[in-house]
Amino acid sequence: MGLASTPTSGPAAEPAVVSAVSPNWVTTRLDFLVNWARSNSMWPMPFGTACCAIEFMATAASRYDIARFGMERMSFSPRQADVLLCAGRLPFKLAPVIRRIYDQMPQPKWVISMGACASTGGIFDNYAMVQGIDTVVPVDVYVPGCPPRPEGLLYGILLLQKKVRGETLADRSIRVEQTLDERGLRLPPERIDEISEPFGNSVHQTRSA
Amino acid sequence: MTESPAAQAGATHPSVEALREAFGDTVTRATVSCGDTIVYVDASRIRDVLAWLKDTPGQDYNYLVDITAVEYRDVERPIEVVYNLLSLERKQPLRVKAELPKDGPLEIDSVVVLWRGANWLEREVYDMFGIRFRDHPDLRRILMWETYAEGYPLRKSFPLRGRFSRSEQMRQALNANPEAHYSMEELSIAEAYHNIPADMRDRLARGERAKIPEPPSETGGE
Numbered sequence: 001m002g003l004a005s006t007p008t009s010g011p012a013a014e015p016a017v018v019s020a021v022s023p024n025w026v027t028t029r030l031d032f033l034v035n036w037a038r039s040n041s042m043w044p045m046p047f048g049t050a051c052c053a054i055e056f057m058a059t060a061a062s063r064y065d066i067a068r069f070g071m072e073r074m075s076f077s078p079r080q081a082d083v084l085l086c087a088g089r090l091p092f093k094l095a096p097v098i099r100r101i102y103d104q105m106p107q108p109k110w111v112i113s114m115g116a117c118a119s120t121g122g123i124f125d126n127y128a129m130v131q132g133i134d135t136v137v138p139v140d141v142y143v144p145g146c147p148p149r150p151e152g153l154l155y156g157i158l159l160l161q162k163k164v165r166g167e168t169l170a171d172r173s174i175r176v177e178q179t180l181d182e183r184g185l186r187l188p189p190e191r192i193d194e195i196s197e198p199f200g201n202s203v204h205q206t207r208s209a
Numbered sequence: 210m211t212e213s214p215a216a217q218a219g220a221t222h223p224s225v226e227a228l229r230e231a232f233g234d235t236v237t238r239a240t241v242s243c244g245d246t247i248v249y250v251d252a253s254r255i256r257d258v259l260a261w262l263k264d265t266p267g268q269d270y271n272y273l274v275d276i277t278a279v280e281y282r283d284v285e286r287p288i289e290v291v292y293n294l295l296s297l298e299r300k301q302p303l304r305v306k307a308e309l310p311k312d313g314p315l316e317i318d319s320v321v322v323l324w325r326g327a328n329w330l331e332r333e334v335y336d337m338f339g340i341r342f343r344d345h346p347d348l349r350r351i352l353m354w355e356t357y358a359e360g361y362p363l364r365k366s367f368p369l370r371g372r373f374s375r376s377e378q379m380r381q382a383l384n385a386n387p388e389a390h391y392s393m394e395e396l397s398i399a400e401a402y403h404n405i406p407a408d409m410r411d412r413l414a415r416g417e418r419a420k421i422p423e424p425p426s427e428t429g430g431e
Binding site: 074092095096097098100125126128130131135138151180183184185186189190192193195196198 | 360367371377
């Protein structure tokens, strides 16, 4: 609740708008209603690039059925989507594409990174692959697995719904559009290099190997 | 290379015999590997050999299955350009290889005049190995983006994670224009140019491609 300020600061104080939406009985009730609606009718934008997309299709199909959680409506237009669901590895060639799709989605929007490759680069620690899509777009939920089973993805979706239910109108910062900086990067270069460091079995490969 | 029984069997492949008769020393050697006959020919005459194999009655290797290249770990060994041929009528495959020494220019004649399908195959070999195909109509990168400046990924001297740092790779990727990948020829709208919407015409005329940097010189082995 970073922006929460008490209404006792006087009528002349500038945060009149902020105080109007600060946590009080009305806004928390409104939060509950809005978050209930949002979390139970999230429209995913499937960005399936690899085998994770197959598991995602299984999740969407009748046996696992994400319609139970209000997600049956796949939104193939980013302009009508709430959740960007990156299912699969992301090559550098697709980095500007997923970034543009994310930029085209209206607020409120969330991102699920499905599988080891989308989250970390996975086994593809090579010249062509983005080492985790969080270097391109902000990610809310990481689902581990190679690929994750439908239960795993459903658990990730439930976690995202839980996160959405915890949001509040009083915190405007979570709805601020996160744009790329003047270099065209989402994170500082040192952070990207740090995130992309090899780990696990990849550490046995040197950069020159 | 010692002549194994399999290699002698390769020498008796009818196409190899015919090639030796027609081209003599241009055919340097022939072997059999896993049941496939491999013919090594002089790289400078590759187009003549393939044209002969394609057009000579009785040979009729009319389908070019694939063009690829091999670089071996042994730095002494030359890079091989591999042509997989197939005769559709006779159901007979043949593999032709041309060797390019690493200390010379990595250049070989294009066979697009023989098979138009060789166009993208040769572009892929150029993209991954840096082998230039003389007289190719459109020798550009095909898998990596055109502004890719880190070199040729399948060369043994290429580090697995690329030459640039991850942040630099990400900067270049995110600054790329995702809609700048198609030329007018690829879109096959050159003839319809005057009928397309004015804004699209304007974009094509302006050229949305990014500037293409000079590729690093990577002709010799390291």
